[in-house]
Amino acid sequence: MTVSKLVFTPLSYTGWGSLEYLTPEIEKHEAKRLLIVTDPLLQQIGLLDQVTSLLDSQQLPYTLYTDIVPEPPLETAEKLVHYTREGQFDLIIGVGGGSSLDLAKLAAVLAVHEGPVEEYLNLTGIRPITKKGLPKVLIPTTSGTGSEVTNIAVLSLDSSKDVVTHDYLLADAAIVDPALTVSLPPRVTAATGIDALTHAIEAYVSVNAGPTTDGLALQAIRLISRSLQKAATNGDDQAARTDMSHGSYIAGLAFFNAGVAGVHALAYPLGGQFHLPHGEANAVLLPYVMGYIRKSCTKRMADILNALGGNSSFLSEKEASYECVRRLELLVKDVGLPAVLGEYNIPVTALDQLTEDAHEQKRLLARSPLPLGEDEIRAIYQAAFDGVIAEPE
Template structure:
């Protein structure tokens, strides 16, 4: 089998790598820069701390109208703003929402039409122009957006994406010191998100030897450091391991894809505004139990890394292993804890079924009944059974 691997053009990774930003911009010979970030990062001083030196050499405009789980309206507003500003570079600084919006600003603003025209499920236009240079700098260890060609948007009842090689970063800077100020719950949620990327990429039907190596290293790094990063955000070693793990997981899932967990998580984000990482976390144990019979050998490899044991788990063991991971970092482990009741499971299922791009990579084909059963298990928790 021939596999094609895709990566960002260039990445700087490691503690202090943010110092590479200014010389990179100087080499590009730019004048007018748009920074897409969120108000929280401005308020805590992170934007000024790391990006204020740019103002001495460039015209800099900071855009902060960034929503968690960004809507189509949010993206359209930013793209219109970018077109009017005649910027020659976009820097995305923040979590996945800021990075995804920065991609759309850099690319769609230089093409005809609106963001809606380029959506995966309903869009009718192909992207023609690469757009202006984009530099993506994550401040969380989770989404992997800095290394993918995907921008995710919340729509009515579901989510959709714009995806194209043009959305790949021209430069990614992954500096663990930028994650020090991330609160415990966000550290936990984005960390489980990164772990989900790695596990689903490893189990994907599109996986290959290269993506497997990336995914397994990511699982090892993340599982070995997440609890420490949550409990002590200033733990340099834990934060560094999480940044590298998230980066590798991003490369793995960008090339092999994610599947059932993400397909079922999307409706939770759009219908109930659950943060993406928490949507993945609450579903991860139950999807893993359900699909385990289709990928026992690979599932055992993952669980050996997670438990640091060499044994032959049962389906209930898979459920418990992933359940404990989520529980130990303080995240909810059932849909009930988010106020979701049985009456919502049908509409969640209807929207999840639409995510054929994601479901098509699952090692176990998941039909409507399967998806409903997984939601039912996630609603009631580990004692529900299937």
């Protein structure tokens, strides 16, 4: 019998208006020196005011750190960790998308460690994480990354990505308030939503999937698939925004425990080499990866089809798996995201290096239900370049 190990963030608040629980969490830790790690855009558009006004009303002093960029490079992380070590803060609040949240939890943990961030990387690091670090509260403003409930911080390197990962990176509390996502632009809503959908789908077909993650993944697929277009079209749709926030959160719980695989492994080099936003990199690859591995998980693909709103009752598993891939293709197009690599001006000459870098993502590829070596990875990239779903011989 297979044994599943399940790990979850100690405490979460979810639902419209849940931001109000931030001040009790700060008081619980008796924190006096707060550091808010956030994207500068959130400050510019006034979204951060919802957080800072709450702190101001309780006369809680804080410092803002906004030297954050999307798909953060190692240098950005190094600067933040140095700043946190020097500042002697006693609680970190991460506000924003995946980049801000990843950097916030990384800073909270490495603030009490020595040495550069580079030495803690998964693929090349030489130092272990040994201390829990500062308490941290994570508040997502997108519905996509699930970073608020994972133990991973993703960083961009020269041509790909690597992670720092340890259970000490888990938030002490996650606050998932859909009201904070209302001002998200349509394209960002679409990309982060497909990112969350990818988390759920890859968790469901992962070799590490189990009954608990299966339930989480399928519910996330249901919530996201029924609401993504609505949220992208009308950002003020409260029901759609709520579905997306809950779907992203639940997908995060699923993939944190079951893992993601081929889509993410191939997406990382697209972000590293061509600076594609992570959600868009996942979106442009999702139908092609799932089309390629389809034969290895037809029953689960049929289940995904049903969760997407389809009906496999009168289809064979093989037919249902094809229909599942077709629906994923349509969904990516319907929310206005590019469907082929050429739309990002990625040349065919880049596919060999992309393949080489993706093949190094052993941690992710190990979870694929179909083994993906260099030949298979190259075929998927070629399919995404040509716009034709490929399958293994």
